[in-house]
Amino acid sequence: MINQPKIRLILELVIISAIISGIAYIAYYSIEENAKEKIEDQSMLLSIVTDEFMGYYVTAGVAFNNMILQNPDLIHDRPNLDYVLSNYTVHLASQIKSVEVLSPAGSLIGSSPNASKIELSDLYFGQKDLGIGTISTDTRLLPVGYRIKEDGKIVAILVMNVDIKALFEKWAQSTKHSDVSLYLFRLDGKLLWSSVNNTKLKIGRNFGYSKIDGMYLWIEPVSGIEGFSVAVISSNAIMILWYRDLIYLIVIWLFVAGIIYIFYRKSIQYEQEIQSLVNEQRFQIEELTEQKKRFEILKKMYDSVILVEKEILNAKDENAFLQSVCDRITETGLFDFAGIAIPNDKKVLRYKFLSGNGKQTVLKVQNEMPNNIRALLVSEIAFKSQKIYVGSPQDISTFEITEYEKVWMEKVYKANEWKSGISIPIFQNEKIFGILSVFSKEEDFFTDDVKALAEIFARLLGNALENMEARAKLISQLFESQYLATHDPLTGLLNRIGIMERVDNVIARSKREKKYMAFGIMDIDDFKLVNDIYGHSAGDALLIEFGGRIESLLRGEDLIGRIGGDEFVMVILVNSEEDIDALMSRFERSLAQPFKAGDEDIYIKVSAGFTLYPKDDNSFDALLRHADKAMYIKKEMKNKREKFWGIYKEDI
Structure with a gap:
């Protein structure tokens, strides 16, 4: 028959296994998300680079448009136009190999030497002035068309034959992401360029992320042309499976280690139970003494809460009120330090209102810290989590701390011998206004009842700040109405x-x-x-x-x-x-x-x-x-x- 300890052991193993399996799944999911972020970044980068490349041809088109506006007869003079186009290619980007000009109906008006005849129907303009063709199987060049306009009317089409493949391949080599395949399509689905030889790709019609046939795709629109870029990861699936197998091995190892730990814990449990019987009577005596001490502490704290409530009724100046609150807390004699830290313009906490024995030390060390460096440890923990933090400020073993935070711990917490502390967010209109931090030289000072009173303090402060803010807004609105009565709202000048x-x-x-x-x-x-x-x-x-x-x-x-x-x-x-x-x-x-x-x-x-x-x-x-x-x-x-x-x- 299974006894009670064995049932507990089985339940503990099941719980630990479930937790670790959940962690393994989360790790797997995060790797998959990283793959999605990579293809998103690459697709957006290809879209941006395409816009930059197409900007060259827009510039060339605008320059030719201006030339036609200055000399309208040029498009009707074939010999002169051919001569201009022959010289024009010299000044364009090196990727433009030849140039030709078509009429709005598609007939050839003029061309540079060696220019291949382009059909107007091959160019896809959509809503843009810049139209894109498809890469020629003979020349391997991509025709890029620009609409030449005069008084808003299209008078000609400038076609630039571009070595787009060499341009994009040089860029693709510099990205150093061999596991990502890149594609560039026209909006009608025709492929313009790809970084791989495999040009058979199933894609959807929606921009953003999609998964088709085991392929992870990100489709990004290109603003400069009627087209879109696609980034794909396929081989990364192998890497994800490898990570998943590795996670399974870690789960097995943790499972075995958990079993060893549980058996070890059970071996010492009986010894602890015996010792607890010996200490029980002593604990009861100490508990009665502690309860008497807590009662005295709570009485002093209740008295200070009443004083703060009275000051709230008469509070007008925010700074004076908050400083007074810190003074009232330390005047009880229960705490060594009380301070309110406010986030600066770098979203980093700095004490602005403080009182107690450690005041000068805190100000001195704080002034030595750069304004953009987080160092206030327990206050920062409460600020980030937006929850109350209670514990020893000298033992933050569950958090990785920076060099500046180590300095703060040594020169502030340890130097002042603060052994327990509480940091409470002060909310103003549902947003964090600051952090109220109180420290004591006694260990485990902040019990649940003391913590509850500290929360009341924080709520009182938040309510008082909201009342003062509302009063300030009302005064501001009165001044604003007076200002608008005598000033022009557009220029800010007098009316x-x-x-x-x-x-x-x-x-x-x-x-x-x-x-x-x-x-x-x-x-x-x-x-x-x-x-x-x-x-x-x-x-x-x-x-x-x-x-x-x-x-x-x-x-x-x-x-x-x-x-x-x-x-x-x-x-x-x-x-x-x-x-x-x-x-x-x-x-x-x-x-x-x-x-x-x-x-x-x-x-x-x-x-x-x-x-x-x-x-x-x-x-x-x-x-x-x-x-x-x-x-x-x-x-x-x-x-x-x-x-x-x-x-x-x-x-x-």
Whole structure:
């Protein structure tokens, strides 16, 4: 009859075997995943390289297109076109062996010497201007076509016969992945190139990973042409089987070792049971003593929790509140150190709030560490796992530690004789704000009840931080609404209301400094064309840059604003009209630099008008009308004016 120990032994063996078998399966699966990642990388790399190669031929096509645009009669002059194409091949990439030009209907217009006749139907363009043929069995060259356009209409097809095989084979040799087979297909399924002689390959129509007939494939689209790249691994299956057999051997070895360990454990079990009977009475006495000590500890911790709850009600400043929490924890006399570590811009924890006997040591060692180096050990463990970590900071035997972490252990944990610690994530709006770490010189100090109170601390901190954040957001929204009331949302400059609110201050300054207040308005000539040609987003970008250029020429106390459309207002102090001329001359030089409209550079012209206060002693609206009148006089004369700005006179 099977006794109880034997049943337990069998169950333990079954459990250990199941666990190790699971590990073996996971290892096998990870090797298979590595194979998938390799073919994904190679397929994407082939796609990128293909785009790069095809970029050469797009450049050649664009250059020829420009040549035709400059000399439209060239495609109708066969002798001259042949001569041009003969010389044109010299300047192209070395892989282009010959060039020919076809009409939109497919007839030959011109060619370089030794060019083979290409049928237009052999070229696959799809939605691209660059079309791909198939490799010729005679010349082993790949025809690459480019649509020559004039005013959006196709007038000819430039065909470049390319030694694509030599180009790709040289690249494939440099990749050093002999176990990966590479293929390049047109979108209609015709093979353009492969790194192996076996060109019979079954592929699906979906991009990404697939497994067909025991082959692992990754299909990646090529953006430069209507095609896709394929990477395949087949021989790697042998390697995976070899790894699996090796894992089976390791499983057998672990199984035998587990049996030996279990029998050894059972041999000492009886000795331990006898010893436990001897120690039981002693343990009971020590447990009663420990319970009394724990009760005193918990009472002090409850008192500190109550103090923190009271501070939460009055908490306004986040930094002061968090520092106060650390102080309250160490003031109980239970802990040697308490600190809150916050992740920096490198996502590395650094103590920002700390209290206790080890404070200076922690700051000194922390300041010696580079900002991008993780070193805080137990805090980092809690940060990575997003779970509470409890244990001895001097015994992290289950983790591999770096040289910096070894320094932290020696100079912080061991130097301060911290024997137990707890690190708790502080969550703010479901994201980790930081890690609260508390250390003690007593071993095994953080029992379940102490741990539970520490968790309450962390939740209180998280709730307090969320409340302070919500309060700060509300204040920020109030300030933002005030800002938007007086500022243009596109350029960030003042709007009409913002200018009106501040113009009285400028008038007061002009009186104190005995200067004129120049009130100016400026807009962009024919700005509507920019929106019509390049789009409203390009127009918005131009307005932003335009406002920035004006602002860069003004002083900090001057006013600049956008009051609508492409109209900008300036309010500045000047000694005379010559000061306005000098400022506008500088701005005219600034306008000599092009503005960006999408990918193109454009140049603009502007018109501006000014009126001088107190010569023109009127209301804000009247000053605006007078400056606007002076500007429109210049705008009407934009084709025959000497300067783009003018100054209002009462008689105009």
